[in-house]
Amino acid sequence: MENNHWSKPFYTLYSMNGLARVRPVLEFNEKDADQGVERTYLYYKSESAHTITEKQEVDIIQSTYWKKMLFLDGCLQSTTKDEIIYHNALVHPLIDTLQSKDHILILGGGEGATAREVLRWSKVKDVTMVDYDKELVEFMKYHGPEWSMGAFHDKRLSVMFHDAWAFIKTGIEYDGVIIDLTDPDLKTERWPELLKNTLASVKTRRGGFVMNAGLYQPWSTKKLKELISIVKSLCSKNMEFRYYIYTTFVPSFNGEWTFIVVAHKGKFMVEPEFSDVIPAWIKRGIKMLPDELLDEFIDGIPQVSPIHK
Numbered sequence: 001m002e003n004n005h006w007s008k009p010f011y012t013l014y015s016m017n018g019l020a021r022v023r024p025v026l027e028f029n030e031k032d033a034d035q036g037v038e039r040t041y042l043y044y045k046s047e048s049a050h051t052i053t054e055k056q057e058v059d060i061i062q063s064t065y066w067k068k069m070l071f072l073d074g075c076l077q078s079t080t081k082d083e084i085i086y087h088n089a090l091v092h093p094l095i096d097t098l099q100s101k102d103h104i105l106i107l108g109g110g111e112g113a114t115a116r117e118v119l120r121w122s123k124v125k126d127v128t129m130v131d132y133d134k135e136l137v138e139f140m141k142y143h144g145p146e147w148s149m150g151a152f153h154d155k156r157l158s159v160m161f162h163d164a165w166a167f168i169k170t171g172i173e174y175d176g177v178i179i180d181l182t183d184p185d186l187k188t189e190r191w192p193e194l195l196k197n198t199l200a201s202v203k204t205r206r207g208g209f210v211m212n213a214g215l216y217q218p219w220s221t222k223k224l225k226e227l228i229s230i231v232k233s234l235c236s237k238n239m240e241f242r243y244y245i246y247t248t249f250v251p252s253f254n255g256e257w258t259f260i261v262v263a264h265k266g267k268f269m270v271e272p273e274f275s276d277v278i279p280a281w282i283k284r285g286i287k288m289l290p291d292e293l294l295d296e297f298i299d300g301i302p303q304v305s306p307i308h309k
Helices: 083-097 113-118 134-143 164-170 191-203 222-237 291-295
Strands: 010-016 019-032 037-052 057-063 068-072 075-079 103-108 126-131 157-161 176-180 208-216 241-250 255-264 286-288
Touching (some): 019 068, 019 075, 037 134, 057 134, 075 083, 083 113, 083 208, 083 255, 103 164, 113 126, 126 134, 134 157, 164 191, 176 191, 191 208, 191 222, 191 255, 208 241, 222 241, 222 255, 222 291
Parallel strands (some): 103 126, 176 208
Antiparallel strands (some): 010 019, 037 057, 057 068, 208 255, 241 255
């Protein structure tokens, strides 16, 4: 099966049991539309896998540096070297905030790492994971178990295959919802509808939700401000809820990633950098993002005015 992201192989020599072995190495090319750059990764062909599902093109490559890397339609989603940073930041601030942790919904998260982190909480009774691509989930179970680390075998986890927008309309109530979909596309996806229905699903149980809000670039915050405007509107109509915005640097993403939590005011959210659940080496990179920084015009040009201090 042809893959336009892969190049012709070259070969490296390595030693095993005193014998010289040849290991084919290829280049995988990624076009990052958000950052406007192209990246090339070296990887070992023999330990990589490729498929095209009914929904999308999927690649798992064994990188020479990032360990296993997951790409969807040629765009990097996760690496086993640093996905722990993203998934700790996504999951634990919300779960720690919830007054009840019994029933959790995950929208997306097909590789299983989000479920893995949620299921670490002993007070969680059941987790429903809803992904729109069954073939992707099965592919990840076989070719990428390093992400889920046994989560798919936990009896508390139920996996369903539906469109997130359609599923959240069912009216089922949860304590917490984790939206781990690909980066929000406000032009083609109905995010006001999704977030409104998500809040409705946790309102009775005085819970909350968290979402992946994509890349934070100080000089390019238009999309992020549009998302936060939707969240602000929700909270203004549901005064018992408040929102929090925070970021963390994910090395393989080459930037700061943004998360938005909407939680009931019944329990104040501990700022992620002070969490006693997240490992110290991860939480030192998590910071709350003040609204005023999003409203301030930033062009990145150095200031040359004198400092009188």
